[in-house]
Amino acid sequence: MHSKMAGLLAGAVMTLFGTSHAYSQELTIFWAEWDPANYLQELVNDYEAETGVKVTVETTPWADFQTKAFTEFNAKGSAYDLIVGDSQWLGAASEGGHYVDLTQFVKDNHVLDTMAPATVKFYSEYPGNSGKYWSIPAEGDAVGWSYRKDWFEDPTEMANFKAKYGYDLAVPKDWKALRDIAEFFYRPDQKRAGVAIYTDNSYDAMAMGFENALFSFGGELGDFGTYKVDGIVNSEKAIAALDAYRELYKFTPPGWAKSFFVEDNQAITENLAAMSMNYFAFFPALLNEASNPNAKNTGFFANPPGPGGDQFAALGGQGISIVSYSQNKDEAFKFLQWFIKDETQKKWAALGGYTCNKSVLESADFQNATPYNKAFYDTMFKVKDFWAVPEYAELLSQMNTRLYPLIVGGEGSSKDTLDALAADWKATFAKYGRGG
Amino acid sequence: MNPEARVAQQTLAPTAPRAHGMSDLAIRNLFIIPTIVFLIVFNIFPLIYSLGYSFTDFRASSNDPAHFVGLDNYRTLLSDPNIWSNFTITAKYVIISVTGQVIVGFGVAMLLNRNIPFKGLLTTLLLLPMMLSAAVVGLFWKLLYDPSFGIINYAFGLGTFEWLADPKMALYAIAIADIWMWSPFVMLLSLAGLSAVPKHLYEAAAIDRASGLYVFFRITLPLVAPILMIAVIFRTMEAFKTFDLAYILASQPTTEVISIRLYKMAFQEWQTGLSCAFAYIVLVMVLAITNIYVKYLNKVKER
Numbered sequence: 090m091h092s093k094m095a096g097l098l099a100g101a102v103m104t105l106f107g108t109s110h111a112y113s114q115e116l117t118i119f120w121a122e123w124d125p126a127n128y129l130q131e132l133v134n135d136y137e138a139e140t141g142v143k144v145t146v147e148t149t150p151w152a153d154f155q156t157k158a159f160t161e162f163n164a165k166g167s168a169y170d171l172i173v174g175d176s177q178w179l180g181a182a183s184e185g186g187h188y189v190d191l192t193q194f195v196k197d198n199h200v201l202d203t204m205a206p207a208t209v210k211f212y213s214e215y216p217g218n219s220g221k222y223w224s225i226p227a228e229g230d231a232v233g234w235s236y237r238k239d240w241f242e243d244p245t246e247m248a249n250f251k252a253k254y255g256y257d258l259a260v261p262k263d264w265k266a267l268r269d270i271a272e273f274f275y276r277p278d279q280k281r282a283g284v285a286i287y288t289d290n291s292y293d294a295m296a297m298g299f300e301n302a303l304f305s306f307g308g309e310l311g312d313f314g315t316y317k318v319d320g321i322v323n324s325e326k327a328i329a330a331l332d333a334y335r336e337l338y339k340f341t342p343p344g345w346a347k348s349f350f351v352e353d354n355q356a357i358t359e360n361l362a363a364m365s366m367n368y369f370a371f372f373p374a375l376l377n378e379a380s381n382p383n384a385k386n387t388g389f390f391a392n393p394p395g396p397g398g399d400q401f402a403a404l405g406g407q408g409i410s411i412v413s414y415s416q417n418k419d420e421a422f423k424f425l426q427w428f429i430k431d432e433t434q435k436k437w438a439a440l441g442g443y444t445c446n447k448s449v450l451e452s453a454d455f456q457n458a459t460p461y462n463k464a465f466y467d468t469m470f471k472v473k474d475f476w477a478v479p480e481y482a483e484l485l486s487q488m489n490t491r492l493y494p495l496i497v498g499g500e501g502s503s504k505d506t507l508d509a510l511a512a513d514w515k516a517t518f519a520k521y522g523r524g525g
Numbered sequence: 526m527n528p529e530a531r532v533a534q535q536t537l538a539p540t541a542p543r544a545h546g547m548s549d550l551a552i553r554n555l556f557i558i559p560t561i562v563f564l565i566v567f568n569i570f571p572l573i574y575s576l577g578y579s580f581t582d583f584r585a586s587s588n589d590p591a592h593f594v595g596l597d598n599y600r601t602l603l604s605d606p607n608i609w610s611n612f613t614i615t616a617k618y619v620i621i622s623v624t625g626q627v628i629v630g631f632g633v634a635m636l637l638n639r640n641i642p643f644k645g646l647l648t649t650l651l652l653l654p655m656m657l658s659a660a661v662v663g664l665f666w667k668l669l670y671d672p673s674f675g676i677i678n679y680a681f682g683l684g685t686f687e688w689l690a691d692p693k694m695a696l697y698a699i700a701i702a703d704i705w706m707w708s709p710f711v712m713l714l715s716l717a718g719l720s721a722v723p724k725h726l727y728e729a730a731a732i733d734r735a736s737g738l739y740v741f742f743r744i745t746l747p748l749v750a751p752i753l754m755i756a757v758i759f760r761t762m763e764a765f766k767t768f769d770l771a772y773i774l775a776s777q778p779t780t781e782v783i784s785i786r787l788y789k790m791a792f793q794e795w796q797t798g799l800s801c802a803f804a805y806i807v808l809v810m811v812l813a814i815t816n817i818y819v820k821y822l823n824k825v826k827e828r
Contacts, residue, residue, distance in 0.1 A: 156792045163585040163795075180794075186588040279686065280673070290776050343672035346690030347776055479587065482794040490607075490778050498692035498777065 090443065107440055114142045114420050117170040118409070119158060123150040125228050125370050126356060128440040129173075135436065142420060151349075152291060155482070162187040162412070170415040171424065173227050173407045177293070179215035181479040182410065188223040189411040189418065191425075195222040198429060205229070208445035211474045217313050224408030225425055226445035231468045232301050232392060233404040235357050235375055236260065236364040239386035240274065249273075260390045264305060264333055267393055271340035274363035283340035285356030285365035288490035288497055289349040296475060297403040298366060298491060299334050301392045304401030304473045306330035311514065313476070316513045316524030323507035330395070331503035335496050346497045357387055368405040368464045373441050376459060381496030391468045404472040406443065419505070442512035445469070480521050487513040536686035579801035586795035607805070608786070611809075615782045618700055619764040619769075625704035626760055630711025635745075637712070638719040648716070655709045663773030666702040670774075695775040703770055707748065707763070711756045718752035719745070754822040758815060765811055783807055 099399070119131070120126040126148045133144035147169070149157045155175070160183065161168055174182060177376040182188045191213070192254045195201060201209055201224070208226035215223055240246060241258055250258035254269050271283030287298030303310070308327035311318035338345070342361040346354070350371045356362040358381045378384040396398035409428065411421045427433055436448035438455055443465065449455050456463045476484050491510040494500040547555070579598055583591035602608050637648055654662065669675050672685040688698040722745060730740045768784040787807065791800035 159586050159795060162790075181586050185586050204794055230549055343685040344687060344690070346687060480794075483796070486789055486794055489776075490781075493776065494692055497690050498779075 097340055107138040114417065116142060116144045116170045116417055116424055117168065118144060118146045118171045118173065118421055120146055120148055120173040120407075121154040122455075123151070123152045123370065124373060124427075125408060125442050126173075128437070128442045129227075131440050131496065132433070132437050132442065133424075135433075136424060138353070139241070139427075140423075144424065150399070155292070159187075162414075165414045165455060167412075167414045167416045169412050170417045172412055173409045174224070175293075175407055176211050176404060177475050177477050177481045177485075178222055179213075179408075179477045180481060183215050183221075183223045184479045187413055189413055189415075189421075190222065191222045191224065191411070194422065194425065195225070198426060200225060200429060203429065203431070203447060204445045205447050205450060205469055206406075207470055207472050208406070208408075211404050211472065211477075212406065212445070215475075215477055224410035225429055226406075227409040227428075227442075228406045229443040229445040229450075229465075230370045230406030231370070231404055231465070231471050231472045232297060232366055233369050233402065233468055234364055234366055234390050235354075235372060235461075236388050236390065237357065237360075237362075237383065237386055237389040239383070240363050246273075255379045260388070261364075261393045263393050264302065264395050268333065268336060268340075270363060271337055275340040277343070282342040282345075282356070282359070282362040283364065284337050284499050285345065285348065285353045285362040286334070286337050287340055287349055287353065287366060288341075288345055288493075289345075289347045290493045293475065293485055294349040295492060295496065296485055297405070298332065298479075299496075300403035300473065300475070301366065301401075302330040302334040302395070303327055303405070305392060305397060305399050306333065306393035307399045309398045309473075310476060316518045318518070319375050319511045321511075322514065323504070326397075328503045331492070335503065338496050357381065359398075360446050369468070370443060370462060371406065372459070372461045379390065389464050391464040401471045401473050402468045404474040406445075432483055478521075478523070480517060483517050484514055487517065528636055538610050541627055543813065557712045575801040576805060578798050579805050581798040582809075583798040584795050585797040591798065594798070596666075598799045599806070601799065602803055602806060611783045611786045614696065614779065615765060618767065618782055619761055621697065621700040622703045622764045622767075623757060624706075626708045626756060627699060627753065628709045629704055629708040630713075630756070631715045633708065634712045634715035634719055637716060651712060652709045657706070659706070659769035660773060662702060662706050663770050666698075666705075666770075667774055670698055689775045689777075692777050692779045695777045699771050699780060702774060703764065706770075707760060711753075711760065714752050714756040715749060718749035721752075722748045750767045750825045751822060752817065754825055758818045758822070761814060761818065762811055765807075765814070777801045 106369065118129065120129065129144040131218050133146065137143050155178070158169075158172060158174060158178075159181070162182065176189075179188075183190075191438075192260065195209075195213065200213075204226045208229050210217070210224070212226040212229075213222040213224045232364055240261075247258045250270075250273050253273065256266075258270065258273075261270055267284070273282055273283065275283035287294040289295060300310075303326075306326045306329050308324055308330050309321050311321045341348075342356060350367055353365045353367045354374055356365040357375055360383070372389060374380045375387045376384055381387060391401065392402040409425065411418055411425070415421055429446075431446060431448060434444045434449050438444040438446075438449050438458070444455075450466050450469065456466055475481065478484070488510060491506050491513065495503065495506045578591065580595060581591035582591055582594050582597075612733050633651060637651075641647070641676060657665075659795050667689070669677050670688040672678060672687050677688070678684060678686055689695050726744050726748075727740065729742060735743070766784055767782055768788065771782050772785055773786075774780075783803075784807075787800055790796050790803060
């Protein structure tokens, strides 16, 4: 018995010491649970091969991502050395002291020259135009659209569409065409819908969905410099955008009251809708025949322009930041230096990650690699984002509360909804002493 | 050892001092102290600590220290119409849900409280819903309510009616799921109460040719009322705190019960001080409601 116990103890000690000897240094990156996190794990295996530093990408479901990250920040925990955090966290994480200031790193390593300008502006800089940077653009992303090419190219459908609307059925050239096509394909009796949009209001899905209409209709959330919202988020353009988004909901599949990226991809894979809104990061699954039986018949397009010709899309994606409480900050800096190298970014794109590296994005190799990379490239220069102030979660919560009954429940008018939202936001900014 | 000696030894053993082992006092402490420490560390301490936070503007997501703001948080919450709306929604949910559970649970218990074949098996099967996790029940009912393939619309010929997207129906839909899940609990307690009603009272009523309604209101209900009140107390407290079912099934502002609002305030918006104050308001309300019930229960028992 004694010898068995001694053997077990010796084994445990060997395991512990063996592990620590194998990796003298380790880094943990925290991210949400989705395909790009798996691609990142594949990428960082190269770093381990080159340097001997083991890098682990730890993930959690999207619904818990923000809560788990900030709980760890609040506890000043060192479980994560780096975090691939949402762009709207920048204010809360930088002002809260949770992110390491990367301004000098960005300057020394010419990040402003190597990454697409919009990505640095939205993923890294806070406050806006301050020249202070808190992350390195890691996963570029924006909302785009997928559609059923076979439905669009069906001669009967094309003829019927032209007869009804007076122009050719094709990839929508603007939001009006998007609406017409959605209406045209909406056939509940055939279990077909026109469009799949974001309606989930538990985090930022519905807000991002609406932003696609808002920005392309020429509307804005507010003045990011002065925090003025009244007359901006409830402007005529914003009201028209909300009317348009609300109308699209009428052409969604039944039960589309709480849908996000999973449901929107299912709309294409399960023949539910002709068009579907989703982040580009979720499009690889639509090209995979194992996950999409309609892979060969799936096409992609960028968010179309609004009535005034403005064309913007809601920004997704994240930057990678060093957590202030990490015990391995020096190693984390070395990792970032490796991560921003052109060859690393090229490999990152090849694995399926959406690089923000300018030269990779502009290369023909990247743009021709998938049917949606060109649309992604075009979109990444026309993106706008949500508020990144520390109280962004309150603003988001108020937006969800105001918009959901209108979009999904059909209650009230767009004007009343946005007027109420403007009042909510004005009160919130006043509470935090913003905007005088 | 003869049987008497063995019994004597067993009887004496727990109180006799041990030569090689722990004393009774040590054993008692071994069992009690960890529980007390656990309660202090995980219940009492956070309760007192959060009371302190409820008088500050503390935000857990920021590194700023907490500033004392007096009763501001309580004033803000109690003057916020949205918070009152959350309370109204919760009250409506509690009334619908608990009333439904009592009617269904007690009704089924009345049916089972007679000699029917497979009574034991039937009772066990009826208890299954309350043994499932609320998350599973939520996902299960989400499928039942699905407008495309859900069996509820099919069974009632409702076409593609969207239960969970309809702002007026969503709360009822959640309450129906809760009634399905927790009626068995009321049924179980009611069965225990019904089986304890003396049979001779029914026999006497039968001799007097009392009507069924008279027997129910004058014999059955008064005698089962105390145990039914206990079920109502438990279910009211639980329904007041409901989170999972409402969170999984719908995300309407019309279904935002106080626990969901509290969760968002505390863990999505990180308004820590304000959410602590909110939690205390909820705690006081639950205690007040429970107190009213307990007083009523005592009155019922005294009758």
